[in-house]
Amino acid sequence: MTQPAFPQQQKTITVLLVDEDISFAKLVQHHLQKFQNREFKLIWKENVEDALAEIQQNPTIDLILTDYVLPGSNGLEFCLQLNQMNCEIPIVFVTATRDFKLAIEAMKLGVEDFLIKEDLAESILPRTIINVLDRVRMHKQIKAVEKRMLIAEKRAEAIRELVVTVCHEFNNPLAAIKISADLLRRQSLSESDKERLKKFDENFHKIESEIKRLRDINFEKIDFHGTSIKPETSA
DSSP: OOOOOOOOOOOOEEEEEEOSOHHHHHHHHHHTSSBTTBOEEEEEESSHHHHHHHHHHOTTOOEEEEOSEETTEEHHHHHHHHHHTTOOOOEEEEESOOOHHHHHHHHHTTOOEEEEGGGOOTTHHHHHHHHHHHHHHHHHHHHHHHHHHHHHHHHHHHHHHHHHHHHHHHHHHHHHHHHHHHHHHTSOOOHHHHHHHHHHHHHHHHHHHHHHHHHTOOGGGSOOOOOOOOOOOOO
16 A cells, blocks of 8 residues: 655754844744744854854854844954855844845845844744745755856867867878878779778778768757756755
8 A cells, every 4th residue: 555645854944043132032932933834943142252153063053143233243243254254154134223224234245134123023034034045045056057067068168179189180191091092093903902992992981971070069959067956855
């Protein structure tokens, strides 16, 4: 009997919150309760120093939520430090500062989204996190495909250059052989020599034909990529 198919359990999303306000941390924990069958794990740090230490030792972090106003620092400085570390964890600003210029500066530093604390409804935060992770994942897939395509294009160009070189290298020897064969035909040959020369001509024409086919290959119709974007299971 066919066994019933059960949906694959999705990975728990680990979120690092950097904010000194414990009441807001509790609110975030409430918002990240099970949402549309997605599980969230919240790690809360009050300052940048502790957050950086957590990031360095915890490879499971999927997304960073950070306030702008932080003890002894701010969210922009935190983002700069993350960039210097070559950290690829997506970042979302969640701040009480309704400042358009701040949002622009944050986006310039690679922040994926900018939310205002007082505007957060219960579903907005988890929905934003999921959307950001999906968008970042798709962007990485596209970059990986583009990289493979670039490698394939370079490989194709190398093959083109090799084909041109090989065909060129054959030209002079073939021309010399053809001249020699023409000279032989003008000589007085025995029937057996004529037969040999005839077979030689047949083989020679085959070689010429194959080299011409090689030279005339339409590389534009050859798929050197073998790549396609395949959606992955959400984080």
